[in-house]
Amino acid sequence: MALEHAILVSLLEKPGSGYELARRFERSIGYFWTATHQQIYRVLKRMENDGWVDARDVPQQGRPDKREYRVADLGRAALSSWLHDPIEPESVRHDLAVKIRGAAFDDPAALIREAERHRRAHRDRLTHYLAGQARDFTEPGAGPQEPPDAERELQHAVLRGGIAYERMMIGWLDDVLATLSRFGPDR
Numbered sequence: 001m002a003l004e005h006a007i008l009v010s011l012l013e014k015p016g017s018g019y020e021l022a023r024r025f026e027r028s029i030g031y032f033w034t035a036t037h038q039q040i041y042r043v044l045k046r047m048e049n050d051g052w053v054d055a056r057d058v059p060q061q062g063r064p065d066k067r068e069y070r071v072a073d074l075g076r077a078a079l080s081s082w083l084h085d086p087i088e089p090e091s092v093r094h095d096l097a098v099k100i101r102g103a104a105f106d107d108p109a110a111l112i113r114e115a116e117r118h119r120r121a122h123r124d125r126l127t128h129y130l131a132g133q134a135r136d137f138t139e140p141g142a143g144p145q146e147p148p149d150a151e152r153e154l155q156h157a158v159l160r161g162g163i164a165y166e167r168m169m170i171g172w173l174d175d176v177l178a179t180l181s182r183f184g185p186d187r
Contacts, residue, residue, distance in 0.1 A: 003043050004052065006033045008071055008079045011053065013151065015070035018044050028132075032158065044069060052078055100176060108183035115180060119173040126166035133159055 022037040047053045052075030057065045137156045
C-alpha cells in the first residue's frame with residue numbers, strides 16, 4: 001500500500017489539514033500504516049499536484065491560516081482502482097523472532113528483558129484499542145436498530161483485527177518468555 005491510499009482513506013473519512021492528518025496517523029491509522037509529518041506533507045503536495053486532492057486555505061482566529069484537503073474525483077478514482085486490484089498477503093518481518101532464533105547460539109535467557117518489553121508494548125496497545133472500542137463502538141443490538149454504516153462497521157472490523165493481533169502477540173510472547181526462562185546462561 002502506498003501512503004497516498006492511507007491519506008485518501010483518512011480524508012474521505014474527514015477532510016483536514018496536513019497537521020490534522022498527521023495527528024490521525026498518530027492516533028489511529030498509524031497503528032496499521034505509519035508515516036512521519038514530513039512524509040505526509042510531501043505526499044499531500046504531490047497528490048495536490050496530481051489532482052488527487054483539492055486544498056483550500058481556511059482562516060483561523062489568532063493562528064495562521066490552515067490548508068484543508070479533501071479528496072478530488074481523480075483521488076476517488078485512484079482509490080477505487082487500488083481497492084479493486086489484488087494484493088499479495090503480507091509476509092511477516094519480525095526482528096524479535098530472528099533474535100529469538102539466534103539466541104540459541106548465545107544466551108537465550110538474555111532476551112527475557114527484551115521479550116518482556118515487547119509484551120508490555122503489546123499489552124499497552126491492546127489496552128488502548130480496547131478503550132477505543134468501548135468509547136467508539138457499541139455491541140450489536142445494544143441500541144435501536146439502525147441501517148448498516150459501512151464506514152463505521154469497517155473501521156470497527158479493522159480495530160477488531162488490531163485487538164486480535166495484539167492478543168495473539170501477547171500469547172506468543174508469554175510462550176516465548178516461558179521458553180526463554182528454561183535456559184540460564186550456563187545451560
